[in-house]
Amino acid sequence: MAFQALGELLDETLALPIKDKTYTIPPPSAATGLRVQAIMQAAAVAADGGQVDEAVLADAAERDMYRDVLGTAHAEMVADGVTWPVLKHCAVTSMVWIVQDKGAAERYWNSGGDPSRLAPNRKQRRSSPAAASKTQSRGSTSGTNSRPAKSAGGKKAAPRA
Template sequence: MAKFTDLNEFFNDGLALPVGGKVYHVPPASAEVGLFCQKLMAAGISAANGQEIDAADLDDDGEKDLYRRVLGDVYDELIADGVSWAKIKHCGVTAFLWIATDEDTAAKHWRADPEAEAPKAKARAGRSTR
C-alpha cells in the first residue's frame, strides 16, 4: 500500500510577486475565491468562443473587488507602498490566473510586456459597433 507524504512538506500554495525590489506574498486562495475564479475563467472562455454567458459585467468596482479577493492583504500593502494602479492590476491578473489555472500560466502573464498588450486593447475599444 502506498504511503503519502504530508502535502504541507512539498506543496507551496502561496505566490511570491516581486515588485520594485520588494516581494509580496499572495496567500493561498480560499475555496470560495478559487471556485469564483474558475467560474469567471470559464465564463470568459465561453464569451471568447461566442457563447452566451450568464455572468455579471465586471465594472470598475468589480475589477477592484476581484483584485482585492485574489491578492488578499497584499492588495492593501501594494496601495500603502504607493504602487501604481497599472502594476496592481498586473499583480491582480497574475494572481487570478494562478488561482484559476496554474503557476505556469500566471508566470507567462507576469513576464508579458503590458505595453505590448495596450495597442490591442485600444484597437478593440476603438471599433465601431454600428
C-alpha cells in the same frame, strides 16, 4: 507508503517582485478559487461569442475580485502606493495562477500582460524538440516512381532504357 502532508508538497504562495520589493500572494480560499474559475470560464465563453451566465458576472461585480485574489498583499500594495496598472497586473497574474498553475502565471507575468509575447515566436517553435518530432518529411517531388508501372494486362512493364 503513506500520503505526505499536502503542505509539504505544495508551495501555496506566489511571489511577485515589484521594483525592490517582493509581495507574497497567499493561497486563495476555496470559495475564491471556485469563483475565479467560474468568472474566467465565463470570460472565455464571452470571448468566443457564447452565451454568458449573467449571475456569474453579477457576482463578480459585487465583490472586489482583485482584493480577493491578492489577499493580504492587496492592502500592502495599496499602502506602498503601487500604481493601478501594476496592481491590476498582479491581480490578473494571480488569477492565472489560481485557474492554471505557477508556470502559466510566470509566463503571463513575464509577458507584461501582452498576449503577443505569450506565444513563442516562429524561430522558437521551429527549434523546439517537439517541432522536430512532429514535422513529417515531404514526399519526393522528382516525379519518379520507385515501383515499375503495370502494363494494361496486369504485367510489369519493361524498364525503359
